Amino acid sequence: MPADYLLNRERIITLLEQWLELDWLRALDLALVKLLAKLDPEASPLMLLAIALTSHQLGRGHICLDLEHLLRDPDLILLLPPEGQLVEAEQILPSQLLSIVSLEQWLSALEQSVLLYRPEQGSAAPLVLSGTRLYLYRYWHYEMSVAGALVQRLDNKLPLADDFADRLDGLFSEPLWVDGQRQTDWQKVACAMAAQGQLTLITGGPGTGKTTTVVRLLALLQQIAVQEGQALRIQLAAPTGKAAARLTESIGGQIASLPIEGRVKQSIPNEVTTLHRLLGSLPGTRHFRHNRTNPLVVDVLVIDEASMIDLEMMHSVLQALPAHARLILLGDKDQLASVEAGSVLGDLCADAEQGYYTLETQQQLEQLCREPITAEHWRRGIAGQHHLAQRTVMLRYSRRFGRDSGIGQLARAVNASDSYQAWQILQQDSADIGYLQLYQSDDAVFEQLVLGGQQGKQCRGYRHYLQVLHEMRPSLEQPLTSDCWQEWAMHVLTAFDKFRLLCALRQGDYGVAGLNERIVQLLYRKSLITRAQGWYEGRPVLVMQNDYSLGLMNGDIGIALYLPNSEVNAESDAPAYVLRVVFPRNDGTDGVRFILPSRLTAVETVFAMTVHKSQGSEFAHTALILPDRLNPVLTKELLYTGITRARDKFTLIESRGGIFKASVQRKVERVSGLSQAIAKQSIN
Ligand SMILES: Nc1ncnc2c1ncn2[C@@H]1O[C@H](COP(=O)(O)OP(=O)(O)OP(=O)(O)O)[C@@H](O)[C@H]1O
Numbered sequence: 316m317p318a319d320y321l322l323n324r325e326r327i328i329t330l331l332e333q334w335l336e337l338d339w340l341r342a343l344d345l346a347l348v349k350l351l352a353k354l355d356p357e358a359s360p361l362m363l364l365a366i367a368l369t370s371h372q373l374g375r376g377h378i379c380l381d382l383e384h385l386l387r388d389p390d391l392i393l394l395l396p397p398e399g400q401l402v403e404a405e406q407i408l409p410s411q412l413l414s415i416v417s418l419e420q421w422l423s424a425l426e427q428s429v430l431l432y433r434p435e436q437g438s439a440a441p442l443v444l445s446g447t448r449l450y451l452y453r454y455w456h457y458e459m460s461v462a463g464a465l466v467q468r469l470d471n472k473l474p475l476a477d478d479f480a481d482r483l484d485g486l487f488s489e490p491l492w493v494d495g496q497r498q499t500d501w502q503k504v505a506c507a508m509a510a511q512g513q514l515t516l517i518t519g520g521p522g523t524g525k526t527t528t529v530v531r532l533l534a535l536l537q538q539i540a541v542q543e544g545q546a547l548r549i550q551l552a553a554p555t556g557k558a559a560a561r562l563t564e565s566i567g568g569q570i571a572s573l574p575i576e577g578r579v580k581q582s583i584p585n586e587v588t589t590l591h592r593l594l595g596s597l598p599g600t601r602h603f604r605h606n607r608t609n610p611l612v613v614d615v616l617v618i619d620e621a622s623m624i625d626l627e628m629m630h631s632v633l634q635a636l637p638a639h640a641r642l643i644l645l646g647d648k649d650q651l652a653s654v655e656a657g658s659v660l661g662d663l664c665a666d667a668e669q670g671y672y673t674l675e676t677q678q679q680l681e682q683l684c685r686e687p688i689t690a691e692h693w694r695r696g697i698a699g700q701h702h703l704a705q706r707t708v709m710l711r712y713s714r715r716f717g718r719d720s721g722i723g724q725l726a727r728a729v730n731a732s733d734s735y736q737a738w739q740i741l742q743q744d745s746a747d748i749g750y751l752q753l754y755q756s757d758d759a760v761f762e763q764l765v766l767g768g769q770q771g772k773q774c775r776g777y778r779h780y781l782q783v784l785h786e787m788r789p790s791l792e793q794p795l796t797s798d799c800w801q802e803w804a805m806h807v808l809t810a811f812d813k814f815r816l817l818c819a820l821r822q823g824d825y826g827v828a829g830l831n832e833r834i835v836q837l838l839y840r841k842s843l844i845t846r847a848q849g850w851y852e853g854r855p856v857l858v859m860q861n862d863y864s865l866g867l868m869n870g871d872i873g874i875a876l877y878l879p880n881s882e883v884n885a886e887s888d889a890p891a892y893v894l895r896v897v898f899p900r901n902d903g904t905d906g907v908r909f910i911l912p913s914r915l916t917a918v919e920t921v922f923a924m925t926v927h928k929s930q931g932s933e934f935a936h937t938a939l940i941l942p943d944r945l946n947p948v949l950t951k952e953l954l955y956t957g958i959t960r961a962r963d964k965f966t967l968i969e970s971r972g973g974i975f976k977a978s979v980q981r982k983v984e985r986v987s988g989l990s991q992a993i994a995k996q997s998i999n
Pocket residue numbers: 502519520521522523524525526527528565714715
């Protein structure tokens with residue numbers, strides 16, 4: 316009887332051990348249960364079960380376990396058994412176990428345990444129950460601290476120069492017209508909001524002008540500050556090296572074209588750093604050099620690609636941010652949430668679509684922007700209820716993917732969970748959208764796609780960068796010190812970004828491992844690479860862990876190239892050429908550096924990469940291959956993120972019909988209490 320497992324602690328631990336063997340739980344989940352069971356020998360089986368499930372959910376990105384929510388449909392919410400796994404008759408499912416448990420009974424079992432933190436007693440405890448949500452203490456603390464730090468910044472209004480509205484008009488001189496209709500210029504609204512407050516959230520899809528907005532805002536703020544004799548100390552950051560490099564590139568060009576004085580231009584930084592570098596990672600720990608006691612020296616902090624920030628990182632950023640500083644978060648709320656637990660930007664921007672401005676906010680912004688503020692689906696907000704909405708702007712018009720763009724239409728349909736429309740767009744076969752159905756694992760169309768070249772310039776594959784590698788190789792007489800090697804390496808790296816195959820999973824035939832193997836074999840068969848294992852010229856690799864000694868960040872991509880051996884001389888018989896891996900410097904200089912393969916400890920081949928890892932990057936042609944069966948990671952957020960990585964062309968590859976349509980209808984729902992904590996702390 317499933318209920319027997321709840322009779323005593325030994326039995327529930329036996330069941331959890333069975334779940335571990337089935338891969339339903341992680342070893343870490345069970346280790347935590349056993350550790351806490353020792354700390355509280357009285358903890359009931361229901362408490363031990365709750366610990367295991369809270370830890371399991373944390374591993375899936377949820378900050379906490381909502382018991383009430385869980386009891387409605389335990390197997391679905393826990394995703395147990397994992398999709399695709401068949402259940403044997405003797406296996407006990409969470410739904411069977413919990414069918415006899417009521418919410419009241421479970422809460423009361425938890426409340427009796429000394430493992431629960433009781434604020435009135437003030438003593439440390441590993442778990443926190445907040446309403447019906449159970450947290451590991453650390454995550455509850457992060458949530459409360461992030462909510463508190465944001466609330467402190469919510470209502471602080473900063474003084475504006477008397478001629479602010481004129482200055483804003485100067486930067487947005489043309490009213491915004493879209494398809495013959497006058498529209499609210501949300502970029503202008505975002506600038507006005509960010510100028511007058513300490514916290515601003517700017518969300519928008521690809522090409523909606525987030526970077527342009529922030530550059531104009533910084534110009535505006537800096538113009539005023541420079542005139543007053545004290546330039547602002549501005550820092551720009553992004554969660555990954557790749558995202559930082561992209562922003563560095565686009566910001567540099569935009570600053571140059573601003574209609575402002577040279578000295579103001581010079582006071583706007585054009586270099587974007589990673590959050591880890593900004594905060595000063597302390598290797599081997601979760602801590603940073605900059606924190607509450609050693610805050611950052613900054614007046615304005617702008618963080619791009621904020622959807623990739625997890626709760627713990629957000630906590631660290633807010634701890635290190637001085638009280639007077641402005642914080643501006645930019646990102647696309649509809650993209651996949653962070654790999655680690657939390658969905659900070661999604662939680663903070665929950666009201667962005669409908670606006671929810673109070674009359675007061677709307678009137679203030681209209682006065683500053685000198686234009687009416689309205690949008691489709693617009694709702695009126697209530698003071699004291701829609702706090703964050705008063706600090707949020709959603710940019711709604713994509714200059715990159717207009718109404719006619721197939722990529723834009725597909726992204727919008729997927730985002731709206733409209734599987735019928737999304738499917739129609741895929742089948743239209745417009746110039747920037749492709750669809751391939753694979754009927755067998757060695758389908759020739761897959762090979763054609765990966766090699767590329769047959770279907771016009773937009774449809775590049777991996778043959779292209781290997782051709783650049785061979786055809787542009789400098790003369791072998793050139794010494795390593797010659798610039799030509801750096802330039803060649805940069806060309807190869809740029810060419811590699813013309814195409815990328817994305818996938819949803821890590822394992823299996825349609826995961827990173829299987830696809831990389833298949834592509835390597837294909838390129839080897841076509842004599843485009845010289846080896847099919849180990850290191851070979853042209854091998855692209857992805858850095859899997861930050862390596863501060865080499866200056867490499869998780870997510871950096873390098874390519875192995877033969878370069879002149881600097882150690883060779885007349886007497887030595889060392890080879891004239893050695894393989895080195897070239898990485899972009901990611902500092903906006905277009906520079907590269909060369910690292911010996913033997914120094915790279917945590918890298919993997921990256922012909923195929925997960926959509927998660929591709930966040931913050933963009934490729935001219937992006938192909939997304941879906942697995943042959945449904946999996947929990949297949950959601951509209953994953954598809955949307957994959958599609959919006961494409962600049963000129965997107966190709967969807969299905970290995971079984973129906974997977975795309977089913978995935979469009981599934982949403983990521985991460986459980987957290989951040990919005991509630993902000994609402995609660997705003998009232999207090
Ligand atoms: N107000 C504007 N007037 C004219 N062009 C603009 C304006 N805003 C943005 N653009 C142009 O639209 C394009 C996209 O803008 P931008 O790079 O700022 O968008 P983004 O949202 O930051 O894009 P991404 O999705 O790459 O982060 C750029 O070419 C930019 O120059």
